[in-house]
Amino acid sequence: MPATHPIPLVSIITVNYNQPEVTCEFLASLDKSRFRNFEVIVVDNGSRLDPTAMIHQRFPEVTVIRSDDNLGFAGGNNLGLEKARGEYIFMVNNDTEITESLLDRLLEAFQSEKKVGMVSPKIKYFHHPDTIQYAGFTSMNACTGQAFPIGKMEKDHGQYNQKRPTYSAHGAAMMLSRKVIDEVGKMPEVYFLYYEEWDWSTQIRKAGYKILFEGNAEIFHKESLSVGKMSTLKTYYHIRNRILYMRRNVQAWQLAVFTFFLLFAIAPKALVQYICKFQPDHVSAFLRGIYWNIRTPLTPSHE
Template sequence: MAERERINSVPLVSLITINYNQAAVTCQLLESTRRLKYPRFEVIVVDNASKEDPTDRIVKGRYPNVKVVRSSENLGFSGGNNLGMQHARGAYFFFLNNDTEVTPDLLDQLLEPFKTNPAIGIVCPKIRYFDQPTVIQYAGYFPLSKFTGRTWSIGLGETDKGQYDRSGVTDFAHGAAMMVSRRAVEIGGAMDESFFLYYEELDWSMQIQRAGFQIYYQAAALIYHKESISVGKASPMKVYYLTRNRLLFMRRNVSGFPLYVFILYYFCFALTKAAFVYAVKGQLTYLNALKNAIVWHFTHKIRRSKNNLSSPAVAVT
């Protein structure tokens, strides 16, 4: 009885992950969740219209307590996670890629910052590469350049020697592993589904911050990421969405002179350089993906985010 009361006294955490034709990889993640020490969490797998229904393999296999939500269409990263939230009961949503593996005290550590600061809306762990377990992928984010649209994760590619073991507020969350409070979502809104793949967590980070919340890097929390299993380390799909969504992100979040400078930089330098490289290497499918990514912007109306980067954040009381 006392043990049940102890479990019920802590907040429920909803782990949400997306599966797309990768049931075996997803099951590896689910297997790793058995290590979690935190006593109260649920696991939701959103299947993005995979060719084969993974429900039997997951639920009737070794993970009967996992809830599988099947989508009739591929909703992408943002849409899939939004669907997962609709089925989640937790006070906190923990979004994690299906190609990650957790560590035992991950949830406990991620919850700590929320207890001390109500302004925190998203907490991310330190991320290391699964195949190179001492090499860092994420230890927070550098600020965005409004003129080039570039940012990158702190510590990327560095061997972890404790140099980023100091926790603190950071500029962006990492989509591979981010815990978000239900309150932040209720006030800041869900992910924008026009991105489909890539840049959606950067856009959402800006959206949540404009609602008055902070993003926090929790150095004591650790997760391992296999990275790019879904679309490959290089593919026409990746080129298309990275190209399209970098411009989409900037158009939605930046205005005025910085946006004009970015567009000039993007078209005269970044895109021209990429097109030249693909042409020289004879990578015509990549070149076509680049072209289609730009054409998309002439055929779709962009819905700007409320309060762009030049606008002050709304205070949360």
């Protein structure tokens, strides 16, 4: 950080769910960081076995918070936020490993422009370290409920090594200022899994803050260790929360167009694919995700 600025405290929050070894690999990677003024909070999200003793034996300086229940992605991070003391909060997946300049460059991004509320780094695949997972997001299509990660599956040749605005941070790695959280509120817990960072990013942008992608900061992600690429949990929450995000964040006419698109494009295509693949459990999960939105009243966007 520039000498004219006091060195801030960064609170690093990561959530563990039945992956204590993966979490310890992440904690070990923090030794690479050049920036050292941080505290680390691990939230155990209702794992079958309490990992507290294991983590404290190897990393005695880490704060471990144990929840008896699985609070979801947002709930787990928000529980950690209650104990965080930092001026900046870095919420990061436990299935990542950091690079030595990551924290420095994320912090520098907050000083580069006015009204920066959240910053995400370039995310690359851990097992394919030359391949990009995230270099920012496109805007969310207000009629289809779709957005796409920029650079996904591209080889990294430095083409995204710049800092620029993006529509949403990536939930695997996002740094926020305490000021923004105090103003906008915590991550919305109604989603439980998927789309919560999009909703949070939308609320932060509506409050007048910028969300930046910092391509000169990198982190490596061990994708899909928690849920699995074809799990019914993923099928359920993806469609449930895609609809929920639209209900909470678009105008009435856009929601009407989205509903038409859902009924006559999204749902038929998905159901045909699941039936053709002999996946009745995914058909059920998909339909339950739609039905959840039919029977569940809408909550305000700030909750």
